[in-house]
Amino acid sequence: MSAAHPSPWPEVVWDAPMLRALDARARTEIEAAGRVRRLRAGEVLFAPGDPADALHVVASGAVTLSGVRRGEVEAAIIRRAREGDVLGEEATVAAFSTRQLEARCEADAIVAELPLVVLKRAATRAGGAELMAKVERALRRAAALDLLRTTSFTRGLPEADLEVLLDAARHLHVARGEHVYRAGDVAAEAFFVADGLVQAQSDDEGKPRVEAYLGRGDLFGDEELAERESRAVAVVAGGPTWLVAVPRDVFVLVARRNAGRLDAARRLRSESAAALERLRPGGQTTAHVFRDLYRMRIARSLLVIDQDSCIRCGHCAWSCADAHEDGVSRLVRRGDKIVVRDGASADGPSGGGGTAPLLVPNSCQHCKNPSCMIDCPTGAIGRDARGEVFIREDLCTGCGSCAKACPWENIQMAPRRDEAAYPAVAVKCDLCKGVDGGPACVASCPTQAITRIDPSAALVELRVPGKSAPPVLPERVAAWPLTLGAGLAGIGIAALRLDRWSSGVLAGALVLLLVGYALGKRARRPLAKLRGRAPLSRWLYVGHLAVGAFACGVFASHVAGRVPPNAAGALTLAIALAAITGAIGAAINAFAPRALSRIERKSVLPEELAARPKEIDERLFAALSGKSELVKTLFVKALGPYRRSALGPAALLLSRRTLREEERAVRARLDALTGGKKGDALAGLDELVRLVVEHRAVRAQRVVTATLRGWLVPHLAATAAAIVLTVLHVVAVTTGPPAIGPSAAARGPRTEVRP
């Protein structure tokens, strides 16, 4: 952009109020860094989602600014910018913000683009901090005006009232986790969310309970103003947030003048809150999308694992460790579970009323606004043009600031390989940069359960209304048609009665093919290039199943039901064992994940499951202390035996209940015991019920996880034995039938003497 311009920019650009004070040098600098765009009518200057890093001044023509108003579905025109008007002031809002509105040319237009960084620097140099502050104030005010125009409250508000609001407004930046106000504070201001996300929360026995999420354009804190009440709930920033605060007197004045609008705004807010409430799928998970809406909003590329099809094999984490030279997996397969509505799967095979339980594992989500990058003291973390956040290992000192800054523990500290430098280095998902075939975890999944999504595009709850989106998960290659077909072909082969040699050679080839699967899926380099194009690992898995099913027929044909007392017989047994365990494994892989995801609250690593019951017990006993005698009696009578029951996990699995349903069932049993009593005496019972159900569920999870991961051991053992025995068998049959050896002669015929 720094190419010399043939002529200076039109004077009208510099006539914009906030640019008037710039001196000639500042203008030259800006002209060198910026550019003048000539756009045709209908052409888009910027669209929602574009990076907001520049200011636009219309030199000629007209540009309309349109956006979706809060509470509406259709985009509406916010304002028209004509000659000399400024557009895109929201660039000043935050460091990494994106455009929320669309700017489209009404007529052919010439628009000057002023990079914000250059503008700020030039203004500071030209007029010192004073001028900069003035420019910034003007920009902010303009941006706030645009914002107010998009809110429901101010829709159609006379411009004069808008001006009144703005003149009194105070701009407020709040960091994630900071309180805007606490419950009980004196209400002195009303707030508009200009950018970011805040949550209204109440205190629920020491833990915050989110009452509502408020996003860009929402008005809050106004209800208590009229009566000077103290705040009923606390409001906390979910992420870095820019708020426009309007003092009470001004707000009340404007609200009284436009009484109907305020009511409309409130109604709208309660409707949207109700709509959010409806989206929560019965609260069957504790960690729903809404638990951390900020995360969903800020994530640019969120790694999710569909728990209904994940077979917990760990290929993703393994391939991650394998793809990186230091052998450290950036992906740890544990974390929050969210349940999302999957628009595509409503009638698809994943069923479940169109919801998909997704695990959000600890893996970098390449935030739009990365706090790790901000916190790094050495500037080792950067973000590239496509928004990928990366760590420069050379600059990393291993201090752990980024790892601590990441709210989701997506950065880990790993030992550094070269001892000379700092002992530790921060590692995180780098989207397998430089590796053929894209992220190894996604490429290596045999069930296509893991995928990277853009939450704001893929999740129904977060999607911009009216925008159609692809399903959350990629379409899965179905395993059963091919496997079934191959199995039938195998039966055909068995019926064909091949002769010994052809069936034997074919069987041997198939064994090689089947064993090759295990090696092929682990081999990275030869297959990596293919991976980006097709779900290769899935195809390998399906192929393994199909070849296995077909091979069963060939084996049957070759074996013909005999188990001779030699290596061939042992081979028959080994192959049979491998086939049976393989078939069982395929069945387990097909059915167990769903049973597991039903009883999982959050996902933990298999090795952590063993310690969980004890942890829950600790919490259980802690929760039990200080409870009423009735609750303690109920625990001894009903919940204690429920927790101890050895067959409980099996019963839970067989009942096919979700945790929520199970809790309800247990609660119903307790109600039957107490005769439906209610009151303070039963306080805290729900927590105990939750814990004992969790206790049982964790034990069931352990069993299912052990099954999911355990069947492979006998399968592999049988396969390894089969390989050894195949070699012996092949050696034996190719060297011809042995002469009667010494061993046979020594044994001789079996003799017994009868009188």
Next chain:
Amino acid sequence: MSERARAKAPKAIRTTDVERPRTLALSALGAAAGVSIAIAADGTPLATERPIARPHAKVACASCHTEGAGAAAVSTAPALAASTPALGASAPAPAAHVAAACKTCHGTSHASTRPAHRSLAAKGELTCATCHAQHAGAQGVTFEADRVVRWGVGSEIALAPSRRSGVTQGAIASGTTVPLVSLAPCAKCHDPSRAADPIAACVPAGARALAAAAAASAGAGSGGERRPDARELREVPSQCFDEHAKLGDRPGASGGAARGPVCASQHTDARFVAWDAAREIAATTAWVAPATNAKIPWTPAAGALAGGLVLGAAATAVDRRRRRAGAEPKAKTPAVPAARKRLPTVDPTTCLGCYACVDACPFDVLTIDRYVAVVARPEECCGVVLCEQVCPNGSLRVEDGEPIVDRPATDDELESRDVPGLFLAGDLTGLPLIKNAINQGVRVIDRIAATLPRRSAEPLDVLVIGAGPAGLSAALRAKEKGLSCVVVEQATVAASIKSFPRDKIVHDPPLDLPIEGELWLRQATKEELLAQWTRIVRARALDVREGHRVVDLAKRDGGFVVTAEETDARADAAGVGSRGDDRAPAPARKVELRAARVVLAIGRRGTPRRLELDVEPGAEDRVLYALADARSFEGKRVVVVGLGDSAMEAALALARQPGTSVTISYRGTRFARGKAKNIAELEGLVAKRRIKVLFETVPVAISRTAVTLGGTGPHGGRRSVGADAMLVLVGGVPAWDLLTRAGIRRPQRQDGGP
């Protein structure tokens, strides 16, 4: 950086997901090894060694199954035969080359005497092996000099020589063999049940009924076809022996010698005698079951599974151990506090300002100021070098400062230097934190168990004084080690923890010290921790004598005599600091306990630091040294003296009560010590005017309704604050009176002492 959460940078872990391929590969390797070992140990043959009828036992396989006859047939035909131990109707005929091989030894003269059979043979549908299947169903009788052997495939039964045996009478040459043929091959074409069938003469009387019954059932089953199942007849010997030679023909007529040695030895004159004898033996002895040799080779399969599981389990165990070792903090548990005051020093030229040390410090000693770490609260430093360990580039070092005094001298094993046999644990040693106290309790008992003389005259091995974290931990460990142990506690179990404010969370996430023993909960409030401890005391039946205050401790005859007097435990639990109090209850019963070793775990807060006050008569009970429950101060005016953590927490708890007004008196000029969280919360409440803080003041007098504060600063002066109670929380001092009585020398203090 507001409200910066104290966080710990997560470490990269090796999960089973990553380790699993190696574990699985090892288990596969184990399976391969297992199968190899099993095959070697079990002697499982590589290829088939099929049983064969006795006459052919010494004949090499290749003699019949020749390479030239077609490789496929060689390998497949015998295998097939092996699978059908008895010749069945479904068994396919052996390949032609095998039949051809018979002729190489037995000659070509074994044509059937029956034309129909001959024509079948010519067509190749009836070979030698059809009747004489050597690997299946062959049967025969061999006459030897001293016995008769009836043999089947791979098995034989020796019969005692019968009186009529031709061998003994010389009628039959020793070694004469007569093959028996079952009716099963005949039944392929013939119907043994029909009297009109040509083979009727060969069918034994009993067998015909059998065949008829079989035929009837077969007919009923399949309709038209009335042929009995050959399987029914496969153990019924045919009684005809004239298939290859007419009964009238003399053997040898066709020239036995000319047909080779096999024939010559068999076709003697006594052939008919042998036939008769064989017929009789066939009729009187049971069919010899063939040696099926169909033992299923389970051993290799079992070996594979065992090998796989064993190596897999071993690899898993190793992984688990490694993972645990990796998860355990590397920091060495401090047992004894450093002898000198230790303080971190930061090199500002290299400090990155990365917060690693700030986050590591459990006492908020460090903070970041203008992008470098600075020591903000040096008096809080406990000398544990966590900050030094986490500093990424060595900018921060913990250096020794002035020596620490006012602490009983102990050696590295926490044994008193002045009184051997007396051990110290917990806060008393000068090392803070509940976790450290728990660890020290364990350590002390381990030491005692190792050094305690085997024979001791004392009734008790260990006497623990104080049932706090250190004391309980010691008692538990003693129980584990099998030492007799009594805990003497002046108040109740864990009274110190009880005096914590309600719901105080007693955990320190960043302090990553390994914990020995089971007393610790990962994250618990005061009440939860208490409940757990009480449960453990009850479950382990620890002998804790509550309400016994130790008044004297003396060494006698290598052991100790501890004198305790009973107190009212309840009263003391409320106001712990009553040792030496004027209003001590009347001396109660004294108890003497004798023990070989004594563990002093009385903590430091047993005696709170006191203030010199003018106390108005009647206002004595207005001065408190511990806050048990803030709720009891609802609606009252309280003056809190001190601004340490416990004072701040008490003030916060009090301020939360409705209607309670809290005034803090502090001699310092600012918030100087304590946890950042407490300070932030307190400042918030001060801003909201819920709490008043009066800096640079000390209480000088108390009346029933007011506390008089004296100023210490330049604008000193007295002021009176209305108060219903005064809570003095300015730290504690070791109970030196008991310690000195026990013989521990008190080090010289530099600042004069309390």
